Amino acid sequence: MHVPDGFLDAPTSLATGLIAAAGIAVALRGTRRELDDRTAPMAGLVATFVFAAQMINFPVGAGTSGHLMGGALAAVLVGPWSAVLCLSVVLLVQGLMMADGGITALGTNITLMGLVTVAVGWTTFVLMRRVLAARPTAVPIAAAVGAFLSVPAAALVFTLLFSVGGQAPVDLSRVVVAMLGWHTLIGLGEAAVTGLVVASVIATRPDLVYGARPLLAVPTLEIRTPAPDPETTR
Known part of the structure; x- marks a missing residue:
């Protein structure tokens, strides 16, 4: 899913860069409500895991390979706003230090993998x-369901961007079939990894999983002191 330099024209890349910058700015404010001193280290662990997992490619057929995107996984573990920041940091490091994704396409990659996958994955998860x-x-x-749907959603958004500003000499219909077809299969791998990782954390420390907090909340009991009997207070 990493988009290289020159794959989209300058106006499209600029537009996605502005969208990515706006998303990061909003996420910086939202993260304050998601993390505290106890859960903040979890965000660092999630970013490290996603970074490492994206280095592992798995074959999906016809010489095509896919890798974990991690948007839904990060959103469930640390919250959607924190997930946007985790993915943005991962993509920034990959682009600057490992030439994985283009520098001019950094905004596009953050929009696709840092915003779209998080938004679709988290919304599906909540539902x-x-x-x-x-x-x-x-x-x-x-x-797992949120992770599965987030991958073809990102592929669909990329297809829309390519239809507007694509620079590669590839027919749009072929791009649609290739992106949605293969990324549906990649989504199955994403769902399996996400489900297994979340299940492992739930089994050991469910209190650290942001998406599980509403299910762990224990309702408080209201204790009422009975009013004194007028006959006994005379």
């Missing part, structure tokens, strides 16, 4: 969490 039983064991399933 699935409401549909499934309200217990922590449902969190990995909801996370």
Whole structure:
């Protein structure tokens, strides 16, 4: 999914750069509500895991390979706003230090993998969490569904961007078939990895999973002191 330099024209790259910058600015404010002194180290661990996982490619057929995007996974573990920052840092380091994705396409890559996957993955997760039983064991399933849908969603957005400002001499219909077809298969791998990782954390430290917090909240009991009996107070 890493878009290289020159694959989209300058106006499209500039537009996605502005969208990415706006998304990061909003995420910086939202992260304050998601992380505290106890959970902040989790964001660093998530960014490190996504960075390492994106280095591992798995074959999906016909010489094509895919890798974990991590948007839904990060959103479930540390919250959607924190996930945007984690993915943005990962993509920035990859682009600057490892030439993975173009420098001029950095805004495009952040928009696709740092904004679209997080937004679709988190929204799907929240909806699935409401549909499934309200217990922590449902969190990995909801996370896996969100991860699966987030990958072809990002591929679809890329296809729309290519239809507007694509520079490669490739027919648009072929791009649509290739992107949506293969990324649906890649989404299956994304769902498996996300579900397994979230399930592992849920099994050991469910209190550290942001997406599970509403299911772990214990309702407080209101204790009322009975009013004194007028006959006994005379």
